[in-house]
Amino acid sequence: MEGFEVTKVLLEDEDGVKKAIGVEGMWTPKEEATGVNPKSRRLVRVSAKKVIVASGALNTPLLLMKSGLKPVASIAAVFKEDVRPWEGEIATSGVTEFDNLDGKGYGTKIMGAAMFVDALKYRHMNCYLSIIRDRDAGSVSLDPVDGSPVIAYTMSPFDRKHTVLGLAATAKLCYIQGAREILPMVPNIPRFECHKSDRDPSDAEFAEWLERLERADLSPSAATLNSAHQMGSCRMSIDQDNGVVDETGKRSQPYDYGDDRFRPYCKGNCRKLK
Numbered sequence: 121m122e123g124f125e126v127t128k129v130l131l132e133d134e135d136g137v138k139k140a141i142g143v144e145g146m147w148t149p150k151e152e153a154t155g156v157n158p159k160s161r162r163l164v165r166v167s168a169k170k171v172i173v174a175s176g177a178l179n180t181p182l183l184l185m186k187s188g189l190k191p192v193a194s195i196a197a198v199f200k201e202d203v204r205p206w207e208g209e210i211a212t213s214g215v216t217e218f219d220n221l222d223g224k225g226y227g228t229k230i231m232g233a234a235m236f237v238d239a240l241k242y243r244h245m246n247c248y249l250s251i252i253r254d255r256d257a258g259s260v261s262l263d264p265v266d267g268s269p270v271i272a273y274t275m276s277p278f279d280r281k282h283t284v285l286g287l288a289a290t291a292k293l294c295y296i297q298g299a300r301e302i303l304p305m306v307p308n309i310p311r312f313e314c315h316k317s318d319r320d321p322s323d324a325e326f327a328e329w330l331e332r333l334e335r336a337d338l339s340p341s342a343a344t345l346n347s348a349h350q351m352g353s354c355r356m357s358i359d360q361d362n363g364v365v366d367e368t369g370k371r372s373q374p375y376d377y378g379d380d381r382f383r384p385y386c387k388g389n390c391r392k393l394k
Contacts, residue, residue, distance in 0.1 A: 250286025
């Protein structure tokens with residue numbers, strides 16, 4: 121239903137058991153002449169025999185509250201050969217060597233992204249991601265004024281360390297492969313340029329730049345990080361106090377769930393990789 125924003129799940133008491141009978145929300149119809157007209161917004165209730173909650177990692181917990189977040193850092197590199205990153209599939213391979221840096225499953229994964237825009241060097245560029253499985257969590261809560269999601273998340277020093285390690289490993293990978301330029305996209309860290317044909321990781325110039333990258337400040341005031349494929353914001357647990365659903369995907373709630381928000385924990389992987 122285009123223009124419909126669900127605000128809560130409608131519940132009905134049936135023999136002492138709560139049952140989901142539909143959803144309620146605000147509908148903003150699209151008018152042919154003027155497009156969306158905010159003044160025409162109105163409350164709409166949709167009845168249903170079954171309600172499945174699948175509103176994403178940020179909005180699913182919000183909807184549940186109304187009814188009763190992988191940080192990523194990136195590096196780009198310029199090569200002599202054509203890379204043509206705009207062709208083919210995205211995120212088709214990854215480096216898993218750094219997946220488990222602390223022995224407990226937390227670390228970083230290196231992946232190739234779809235493309236990176238630099239007009240004059242575009243066809244020679246590629247972009248890589250350091251996708252972190254962050255150990256330390258944030259939260260999603262309800263804005264008391266307008267009901268929108270309030271996201272509280274600051275990357276911890278523990279997770280920042282893994283992010284920087286992933287960036288440094290990616291820089292080494294690009295250097296050995298012959299990248300002429302490496303763009304870390306980290307504040308106060310300049311791009312590294314090298315036109316030597318022979319590559320040695322112990323090269324003094326590269327080692328000096330790499331050391332500077334490894335000391336990079338990724339604090340909130342100094343760096344911009346990205347997040348995608350949010351998962352696990354609605355926990356799965358056998359203990360009702362610690363999870364929205366049990367290990368079978370059900371609980372006493374009178375509706376079903378159908379997306380990656382419901383997990384025992386945030387797995388920290390890209391769902392496009394098998």
